[in-house]
Amino acid sequence: MQIIRDKTMQIGHDQQTEVAHNRTAIIKNDDDEAVQGCQTLEVGQNQTVTIKGQQTVSVGKSHQLNIEDNQQITVGKHITMHSESGQIIIGNAGGQIVIDPMGNIRIEGVSITMTDHITGKKSAGALFDYSARYTLLSEQSDKPLVNVPYTITTGEGQVIPGKTDALGRTMTVRSEAEENLQLSSPEIPLKLKKTLYQASDNTPVEHVMEFTEK
Known part of the structure; x- marks a missing residue:
């Protein structure tokens, strides 16, 4: 089929195209495509995208990227990462x-x-004289409590928020002097059994905390 000038095609319902072998499309000027609903793209093997100019991607809500193997980013000049209000x-x-x-x-x-x-x-030497972190375990299953929101309050009143990692561990709290810490979870009802803080020579003291889940 050969079309010398313009072509207009209107489809009232669905369209399905099946190509048994290869498909080549050459567009000498611009290409515009608008999808009113969702779009799904599945590539059975490798995909290569080459952009000779600039690229702009705007995402209205969240953006999630899952890579099962490695990721490598190489730029010729600068990399800027900025968060308006979050961590x-x-x-x-x-x-x-x-x-x-x-x-x-x-x-x-x-x-x-x-x-x-x-x-x-x-x-770099010992930056802090005292350091510690907590590991949260379930008292029933003895498994780590993963991705649990928590707050650590220092003796001076500083509140440090965070979430436990894949091993149920909190962040490491470091200070120049020994002080009492208070660990709590604002969202999940947990019964704290004990709170400890010990001195360490720039090596985090591991405190295993077992919680009774209500």
Whole structure:
């Protein structure tokens, strides 16, 4: 079929196109597509997208990206990540960096090192004299309580919010002096059995907390 100029096609109901082998579409100018409802795209194997100019993606609500293997991002110049009102959390099972909306930056991990050069590194030294974190376990199943919201209140009244990780652990709280901590959960009714805080030489003291679930 050859069309010299314009073509208009109107379909009152559904349309289905099945191509047994390959399909090639060449558009020499612009291409506009509007979907009033949902759209699902499924690619059986690999997908390659090449954009020679700029790309803009606007998402009206949440955006979730799940990758089963690795992810690598390489840019020629700058990377900017900004949150208007929420936290920015970068981490894994070993530790994390948390930037809250008030400007507080927390670095959580067993040790902190500073790298001067690619061939060598030096330790940052003991930044805090006391540190501790909590592990929340179910008293009935003895399994970690995962993704449970909590608040840790320091002796000076500072409230630190967070959620437990995949191992049921809270963030690591560090201070220059020993102080009493209060652990609580604002959403899930839990009965606290004990609260402890011990001194440590820049190594987090693990407090295993068992809770009775109502």
